[in-house]
Amino acid sequence: MIPKYPSLLLQKAIDEFSKLPGIGNKTATRLVLHLLRQDVKAVEAFGNAIIQLKKEVKYCKKCHNISDTDICQICAxxxxxxxxxxxxxxxxxxxxxxxxxxxxxxxxxxxxxxxxxxxxxxxxxxxxxxxxxxxxxxxxxxxxxxxxxxxxxxxxxxxxxxxxxxxxxxxxxxxxxxxxxxxxxxxxxxxxxxxxxxxxxxxxx
CATH class of the missing domain: 3.40.1360.10 (Dna Topoisomerase Vi A Subunit; Chain: A, domain 2)
Structure with a gap:
């Protein structure tokens, strides 16, 4: 049986993108192949932005909106x-x-x-x-x-x-x-x- 993807690494990346809401297999494949064509710095910047967001984003203590600080810009x-x-x-x-x-x-x-x-x-x-x-x-x-x-x-x-x-x-x-x-x-x-x-x-x- 011929594998669906030429690389298990490619398949893993596509599978992860497919978990996002509104992203089907075809769109996930297109996005992953696009990233694959970019240089390493661009891909690292993309990944780091998401990781930093997840690690550092706060929720406003007043309204519960996302924020970079304890109180969001709107409340402040x-x-x-x-x-x-x-x-x-x-x-x-x-x-x-x-x-x-x-x-x-x-x-x-x-x-x-x-x-x-x-x-x-x-x-x-x-x-x-x-x-x-x-x-x-x-x-x-x-x-x-x-x-x-x-x-x-x-x-x-x-x-x-x-x-x-x-x-x-x-x-x-x-x-x-x-x-x-x-x-x-x-x-x-x-x-x-x-x-x-x-x-x-x-x-x-």
Missing amino acids: DPQREASILCVVENIRDVMAVEATQQFHGLYHVLGGIISPMDGVGPSDLTIDSLVNRVASGEIKEVILALSTTMEGDTTNFYLYRKLEPYHVPLSVIARGISIGDELEYADEITLGRSIANRTRFTGTV
Whole structure:
């Protein structure tokens, strides 16, 4: 039987790239062969950048966004509207909202959404940290910018119940994003309008 790849080292590299989300075998092969054509310094720089990221990246102690320091650039920026908090599922969503240039407040990254089917419960998320931020009295509005899925709606309702005692207005982004969509896949204009046209959340969808 003729081996699929001419080199076991090549096969190992392709197998590792194929583990990345959205990367199939053909794309992985193309990427590995591209790196193989580069000089050693270029490949080392590529590998070192990823290793350094993994070893040295921090998570902001306030919002849980990724950062090079204990407090991220957004939380440390005095020009941001510190009284408005946008709650998102993950770091990619922070990037998506920032790209709209329609939101100038602060963020809170939950690290996921409640999904019993996936074994994710409230204790697996940064909900306690969010409650503490709201309880401090510095937050005047909380925007729930979660994916428009059943899990997203479940998380919205749970957060509503947790934050209700603090009497802080809660709002959800407008349904310009199709039901079942995740924030990161929405185009900037649609997402920006959804934030600008957010509506008061009263515990129902």
